[in-house]
Amino acid sequence: MPNNSVTRLKIQLQEPNPLFTRWLERWLREAEQRNHKSQHKLKQALQALHSYPLPLYSGRECAVLRGFGSTLCQLIDDELRQHKMMASHVMASDTTERYQQQVQQVVEAVQQQQATEAASINKKPKKLTKKAQQEMAAAEERERFVHMDAGSFEIFLLVDTQETSGKNKRVLDQTRSYLQSLVVQHEVRRLTVGDFLWIARDAAGNELVLPYIVERKRMDDLASSIRDGRFHEQKHRLRQCGIPHVIYLIEDYGDNQHVGLPLDSLEQALVNTRIHCGFHVVRTDNHYRSMSYLAGVTRTLVLLYGAKFLHSVDKQSLHPICPSDARVGLLKFRALYEDSARNAQLTVREVFVQQLLQIHSLSLERALAIVERYPTPRLLLDAYAVCETAAEGRRLLASIPCGPLQRPLGEQLSQCIYEFYTNEFN
Template sequence: MPAPEPVRLGRKRPVPSCPNPLFLQWLTELRDDAKEKGLKIYYTYQKAINSLNKYPLPLKNAKEAKILQNFGDGICKLLDDRLQKYYRQHGPNASIHILPETAPPAVRFDSNNLAPAKKKNASSNGESGRGGGGGKKKREYVPQRRSGGYAVLLALYQHCQVEGSKGYMFKLELQTEAQPLCDKSFTVPDLGSKYTAWSSVSTLIQKNLLIKTHNPARYSLTDEGMALAERLDSAERGEEQTGAHVQKRAEKERKEERREGEKEKGWCGDAEQADEEVLDLTQSDEDEAERVLIPAEKACVLPEPRVQDVQTKSPAQCLFPGSYEILLCVDFIETTGGGNHHCKQELVKELQRNGVNFDVRKLNVGDFLWVAREKMEPVPGQLRAPCGRELVLDYIIERKRIDDLCGSIIDGRFREQKFRLKRCGLRRPVYLVEECGAAASHLSLPESTLQQAIINTQVVDGFFVKRVQDVRESAAYLTVMTRYLSKLYKNRTLVMRSRELEGDLSEDQDIVGNPSCSLISFAEFNEGAVKNKCQTVREVFARQLMQISGLSGDKAAAIIQEYPTPHSLLSAYDKCSNELEQEKLLSSIRYGKLKRNLGPALSRTVYQLYCTKGPLT
């Protein structure tokens, strides 16, 4: 009987390296670069790397890689371009299956992980694969200098260092503060790309360096983000001090050369002294002067009531006279679609014919409003000029045709729209009511009901109502308003305020000819006016109450002032001694400007709605 073969002992067969190390190295570089910039194509490169790792045969060029999964025309073209450059550097006969000596060795990447796959050692009997201490330490994410993530971290950190800081920033103010720290625009993508510097915020959130909360969104640093931002800020300050020192030394040398030349020509005295004073100005002094001082031609036209506000704000939060233009914003629904498409196109043509500067965009509340938009100079090399800051003026218009008014009253949109207009943050809402001629005789509601609704909108709800005959008169009214507001805000300094801050506006500014110059940004306004955003219990309770016939927004506001939640109202009902007292609980609540009582009938209706067990009869 033959003896059994001896068992061979030794190392396991090593995992073969990728037969296409150059392609693997180039794809890895493209993937890491896309990850640093926060681009989603990063995932496509990772899938291509996984496919290339599984392919066992060498490739002659990138076109042959098209047979592999996740290799499209774009990736193949990038690899071919790099391959031609490689041949020009190393010669046409250079091998592409062996890395040059200066390049790092190619490694296989695990398809389930973004880190290189770990090699197992047979001498450890497989224990290194099970243990957690054998792998390399994960590299810390640090954004590239002057990138979007870098600028956002620094801007938030510097904001937190200011005394009295609220600890968070809204999107628009964060973009404004971070833009000087970034080489890429936060609002306008580069030519050929759809991503801006703001796209890197998602990476910061994913890396647990940034937190996004509330609506409108608030951005704040985590503990890890604060530590990283502090290190970045220290490094930035060190470079600035070095640069300032070098600049000051160069200026001193130039000053000495100039002084020698002046001595030869016989110049001396006041000119030398003035030159010395200018050259002794350090970089930090220049920054301080640029932040505080206002040019003389702008300072002379500052409106007197706003000087105190301007002194407490940085120039990044102010729009000075001449630096902005008044722009009419038109909701895109008012220009396209719907049954009145011809009339909507007629409105656009009339505005263009009247020479009105307008922009069509999505408005979450209202149909027309005006913004003060900062004038921006085009940047060389970019297709579009960068987007300037936009502050919303206190005027917003809701346009209603009579037939649309009838439909909105029937389905309940009319009351909801008035409620949202009152809460949008703008103090001068306007209803533009447009007649529709003979079509008014075929409406579902009688004309008296529609006229009463219009009167209630003006008298009870406090809206200004403008009635016009057709779309041409509507365009004429918008034209006149645009020119009036351009003249009204011509020599005024506008200050950006947050919608969440109280006490920015005073009652003495709510008069014609002296408008409020403390305005909210368009981005914050539009985000805060989203129709289906998350609502508080108080807001849902108010909407519930407004579904009761005869219970307007003022009445609902008066009720929730006393009883903010259904629970507080039901608790008050439980404390009543008898049913009659429960029915009259809300009757003495006063509402509106005239402070009238809510009344026993409406009080009884609310009681029956919330306290009746079983179906209502």
């Protein structure tokens, strides 16, 4: 009689989770070496893992076992992720050489086919977008050499748009009206530096900038710009623009008694501008006198440059102009406009100067002297870190010579800068 009894076979893997076991054993050894309290949890988890008969595929699945908390499960998931990445790299490295050979063969075949097609078919060039065409034309215009023969150009006064846009639109534009009455050839356009400058323009539309630029300020505007820091920032940008002769045209505001700052402070600021910056400061009684001065300068420039040969140069090639020179190198207007734009790319050194100018009583000359010694904020902070005491750090900049007279910066400003760059603000 046949035996119909069925025998149930029990199959159990000898080590269902060898990776997890190896990782737990390694973490347990490290915890025991450091005598870390996590070793007890790891022993408990390792024992539970040995007793579990089925394979586990993630740290999350291990959460059903005793001793596996959320931290340990996350560690296993992280380790598993790295293991899979390493495994994929190993598999890829085994076939890399053969794959590269196949790819190289395909590339050579495609290149040979493209060379054959290029030789037989005259492909039409891809049509550029309007923006790309404008950018290409602008780049070519900047690179193109411009030459103007004597008498082949006219000289115009350019007026910044902010000088002609009054707050009240019903009020007559005095700037333009005065210039028209004084018979001054002028144009109104946006300038990225200064309020007035002069250009020479030939029949082809090429424009070269004469080496004079004017920043006009009424006394109340001067006081306002000193208070909010614009005064130092504007002087810095004027010095960097490349035009050698900078004129500050200062216009009185009544009796200059109610302008926001004491008159002595304003006078001192103008003296510093003349001596330290080397700018030419001109004082006028009112707006009409200011426009009359610009009309006189325009006529003088027509006489000085009308019979000269002008040509374009870059900013680095500019050199002082002698009145007897027959040939004069000048900047292109487009180059000046783009390089002086507020959104132009600034160097770390220039940003550092502008940052220092925001500190009260720190003039442009003093800021430049500091940046000459420490060109970046990182270098200044490193110098502060070397100081053994805070008192030494506060005196670090005190002896730096500033301006033409080489006067020291002083302990008060040195301490102010130290506090500004070392204090943490919450």
